[in-house]
Amino acid sequence: MNIINSILLRFALSPSFLYKRMGVDTRHLKVILSAKLMMDDRRPNTFQQIQRKKNNKPVSYATIGTMILSAVMGLVFLASFLAGKTYETKFTIYFSFYVTVLASILIADFTNVLIDIRDNYIILPKPVTDKTFVVSRLLHIFIHVCKIVIPMILPAVVFLMINKNILSILPFLFVTLMATLFTVFLINSIYIIILKITTPARFQAIITYIQIIFAIVFYAGYQLVPRLIGSSFLSKFELSERKGIIFLPTYWFAGAWQQLYGWNNSFRLWICVILTIAVPAFSIWVVIKYFAPSFNRKLSMISGSDLDISINKKAAHKKTSSTYSSLLSKLFTGQGVERASFLFTWKMMIRTRNFKMKVYPAIGYMIVIMVLMLLQNKTFSFNDIASQTKAGITSILMIIYFSNLLLFAALGQITMYEKYKAAWIFFTTPVNNPGKIISGSVKAAIAQFFFPLAFITVVSLLIFCGPTIIPNVLFGISNELLITAIAAYLGISKLPFSSPQQNNTGSVLRVFVAMILAFLIAAVHFMLYRMTIVVSILAILSLTATWLVLDTVSRLSWKKINSSYVDE
Amino acid sequence: MEPIITLKNLHKRYGTKQVLKGIDIDIYPGQVIGYIGPNGAGKSTTVKILCGLITDYEGQVYVKGMNLRDHLVEIKSCIGYVPELAELYDVLTPLEFLSMMAELYNMKKEVASDRINKMLKAFGLETNINDRMDTFSKGMRQKILITSGLLHNPDIIILDEPLSGLDANSVIIVKELLSKLAREGKTIFYCSHMMDVVEKVSDRIILIDGGTIVADGSFKELKEKQGDTSLEKIFANLTAKDSLSAAADELINAFN
Numbered sequence: 158m159n160i161i162n163s164i165l166l167r168f169a170l171s172p173s174f175l176y177k178r179m180g181v182d183t184r185h186l187k188v189i190l191s192a193k194l195m196m197d198d199r200r201p202n203t204f205q206q207i208q209r210k211k212n213n214k215p216v217s218y219a220t221i222g223t224m225i226l227s228a229v230m231g232l233v234f235l236a237s238f239l240a241g242k243t244y245e246t247k248f249t250i251y252f253s254f255y256v257t258v259l260a261s262i263l264i265a266d267f268t269n270v271l272i273d274i275r276d277n278y279i280i281l282p283k284p285v286t287d288k289t290f291v292v293s294r295l296l297h298i299f300i301h302v303c304k305i306v307i308p309m310i311l312p313a314v315v316f317l318m319i320n321k322n323i324l325s326i327l328p329f330l331f332v333t334l335m336a337t338l339f340t341v342f343l344i345n346s347i348y349i350i351i352l353k354i355t356t357p358a359r360f361q362a363i364i365t366y367i368q369i370i371f372a373i374v375f376y377a378g379y380q381l382v383p384r385l386i387g388s389s390f391l392s393k394f395e396l397s398e399r400k401g402i403i404f405l406p407t408y409w410f411a412g413a414w415q416q417l418y419g420w421n422n423s424f425r426l427w428i429c430v431i432l433t434i435a436v437p438a439f440s441i442w443v444v445i446k447y448f449a450p451s452f453n454r455k456l457s458m459i460s461g462s463d464l465d466i467s468i469n470k471k472a473a474h475k476k477t478s479s480t481y482s483s484l485l486s487k488l489f490t491g492q493g494v495e496r497a498s499f500l501f502t503w504k505m506m507i508r509t510r511n512f513k514m515k516v517y518p519a520i521g522y523m524i525v526i527m528v529l530m531l532l533q534n535k536t537f538s539f540n541d542i543a544s545q546t547k548a549g550i551t552s553i554l555m556i557i558y559f560s561n562l563l564l565f566a567a568l569g570q571i572t573m574y575e576k577y578k579a580a581w582i583f584f585t586t587p588v589n590n591p592g593k594i595i596s597g598s599v600k601a602a603i604a605q606f607f608f609p610l611a612f613i614t615v616v617s618l619l620i621f622c623g624p625t626i627i628p629n630v631l632f633g634i635s636n637e638l639l640i641t642a643i644a645a646y647l648g649i650s651k652l653p654f655s656s657p658q659q660n661n662t663g664s665v666l667r668v669f670v671a672m673i674l675a676f677l678i679a680a681v682h683f684m685l686y687r688m689t690i691v692v693s694i695l696a697i698l699s700l701t702a703t704w705l706v707l708d709t710v711s712r713l714s715w716k717k718i719n720s721s722y723v724d725e
Numbered sequence: 726m727e728p729i730i731t732l733k734n735l736h737k738r739y740g741t742k743q744v745l746k747g748i749d750i751d752i753y754p755g756q757v758i759g760y761i762g763p764n765g766a767g768k769s770t771t772v773k774i775l776c777g778l779i780t781d782y783e784g785q786v787y788v789k790g791m792n793l794r795d796h797l798v799e800i801k802s803c804i805g806y807v808p809e810l811a812e813l814y815d816v817l818t819p820l821e822f823l824s825m826m827a828e829l830y831n832m833k834k835e836v837a838s839d840r841i842n843k844m845l846k847a848f849g850l851e852t853n854i855n856d857r858m859d860t861f862s863k864g865m866r867q868k869i870l871i872t873s874g875l876l877h878n879p880d881i882i883i884l885d886e887p888l889s890g891l892d893a894n895s896v897i898i899v900k901e902l903l904s905k906l907a908r909e910g911k912t913i914f915y916c917s918h919m920m921d922v923v924e925k926v927s928d929r930i931i932l933i934d935g936g937t938i939v940a941d942g943s944f945k946e947l948k949e950k951q952g953d954t955s956l957e958k959i960f961a962n963l964t965a966k967d968s969l970s971a972a973a974d975e976l977i978n979a980f981n
Binding site for chain 2: 508578
């Protein structure tokens with residue numbers, strides 16, 4: 158166990174006389190906490206999971222990694238001190254960052270790390286008292302949060318020391334403690350509310366979606382913040398003058414700091430102090446008193462364990478609306494293996510949590526990139542698009558040629574699956590043309606991730622520009638498909654959902670090549686834009702070429718495919 | 726009579742570890758082979774080679790007179806593989822999964838869906854046909870696996886611990902099923918640790934240890950040769966390196 162964990166453990170265990178008086182067995186407490194901290198060290202944290210990169214080396218210094226990441230985040234939070242006139246405003250923004258980031262880290266960590274259902278059958282059957290167990294959990298949460306929070310607030314502490322004085326730090330630490338408690342119990346309440354509303358089985362799905370939203374929000378922020386920093390609007394910004402700001406919890410923390418440091422003695426600031434202390438305390442009490450017992454019980458049902466099969470059965474009986482997908486499958490694939498693969502891939506893409514977590518954020522990234530790029534065109538206007546002027550054409554082409562980003566994200570993930578050994582079915586059955594399995598899956602990805610977008614694009618452009626745009630739009634879309642087909646032919650040589658998660662340098666290369674290709678084709682398109690007849694003919698040629706390439710993919714034999722059963 | 730499966734001088738190496746060190750077996754149609762051996766002996770490896778999961782090996786394998794290397798796909802259509810508690814794409818329902826398997830076996834749609842319904846009904850799973858398999862117990866999954874291996878009515882059935890996870894009633898169903906299939910002339914290759922089942926079900930027992938075959942014959946023949954009453958004892962005699970009761974003694978002694 159590394160040094161940080163040991164220090165924190167020793168600190169947490171220090172009031173041992175108190176624990177003993179409460180009826181806790183300190184020997185058990187120490188051994189449980191030591192084991193948990195050792196496991197934490199070997200488990201990659203939330204950030205490392207959300208990132209696309211994944212290396213196969215076992216993680217054993219996860220703690221240090223977490224702390225460094227937190228410190229970096231803390232550094233980023235300092236940007237909030239650039240905004241606003243008073244410290245009230247600056248701190249409101251600071252604490253908003255703080256609570257949001259802490260919440261998003263904890264939201265995943267809670268189920269994975271902090272409330273580990275394996276305790277139910279590893280620790281509980283042993284002679285460990287309930288009190289010891291509860292305290293061990295609370296202390297584990299406390300240590301875990303400390304490891305995140307302490308590095309996170311360090312940059313701010315240093316900043317305050319430099320810009321203000323030592324006296325400003327104490328109120329800051331106090332207020333941060335309250336804000337942390339607030340966040341922890343906020344997450345707790347979110348969990349409880351979700352559990353009350355839905356079944357434990359859907360719980361994981363909802364948490365996944367929340368994480369995806371967070372990932373997108375961060376990406377947007379990451380793109381926006383540097384641009385906003387320069388603007389003068391920000392420095393004149395003042396929050397405390399706005400009505401209703403008192404309802405924002407992060408303002409309470411800011412106000413409380415202002416009161417405790419500046420001692421302004423204004424009514425509003427004193428309210429802030431009271432709220433800062435009372436709300437976290439009250440929520441702790443409420444959670445422990447009312448929610449904890451049922452919460453633990455429901456939480457233990459989350460990981461798909463069959464403790465309560467009837468609840469799980471209800472979740473499983475969901476009607477799968479398969480008519481849309483079977484219609485599409487009949488439209489795009491031939492009878493037999495290709496169609497089966499299309500339907501298989503379609504369902505797997507919709508139902509696999511890991512796949513969605515890795516691919517859906519790309520929706521957000523795409524929107525953010527497109528919005529930013531359109532905004533950057535200083536002369537951007539809808540009129541430009543409608544009348545298809547040169548600037549308008551650039552925007553139109555950008556929209557069309559970026560719309561397959563999501564599809565590429567999906568194609569990059571489509572060969573990987575955590576339970577990849579299930580692919581034995583492809584190797585023990587008499588499949589003559591494994592290429593058909595691949596082409597079926599590529600078509601499913603195109604149908605699921607590209608067509609809805611293409612449809613929206615076509616319809617909106619039609620509305621804006623009228624029917625004159627049809628040849629160009631068709632050309633653009635069929636080029637996109639062609640690029641995808643070529644990328645699939647060159648890159649995807651594995652069967653869908655048949656390999657372990659890994660850092661796919663091949664796919665990075667593929668995306669790179671695809672981007673270059675897209676850029677070249679877009680440039681050619683730009684030049685040919687006004688030549689309607691040429692464009693129309695080329696559109697048809699491009700569609701034909703796409704069909705041909707996909708057909709070649711479907712003819713790939715076992716020898717050409719880089720796939721064999723992965724037996725470890 | 727020509728053998729339906731022939732393994733000739735089969736060798737398989739994983740890195741530096743030689744797992745199969747020259748397996749020679751002739752299996753005749755209609756035989757029920759009990760393939761037994763300790764952990765790590767090479768049972769699963771042999772089976773995986775036969776089913777097409779492992780394609781790089783040394784030696785020759787012939788199925789129905791065809792060389793496995795040259796006619797892999799054709800051979801796969803006559804073999805039904807039932808793995809032990811294997812991974813499944815369990816976000817799918819049994820109907821979705823088995824329909825896909827049927828497609829991969831090139832079965833006609835009507836035949837497939839009729840057979841799927843009948844087999845699931847026989848296993849008592851007809852109410853779960855549209856439930857996602859990630860809510861299934863071990864036994865339910867194993868039943869799906871058994872169904873998936875028999876769906877296309879193969880002539881050769883290869884099973885790896887097929888009774889794993891099944892309750893007593895289901896075990897009886899499967900044992901009966903295997904006997905009936907044998908009576909129909911199917912060839913059955915059955916890997917297991919459960920000696921009592923292997924004793925009763927197999928015509929011929931092949932014992933593999935350390936990558937080579939150490940015994941081959943009917944249960945009666947093995948009893949005569951080894952002079953023991955149960956397969957368990959024969960197995961222990963031929964494979965246990967040290968005395969097994971000595972190992973139990975050591976465990977008890979840890980408490981003194």
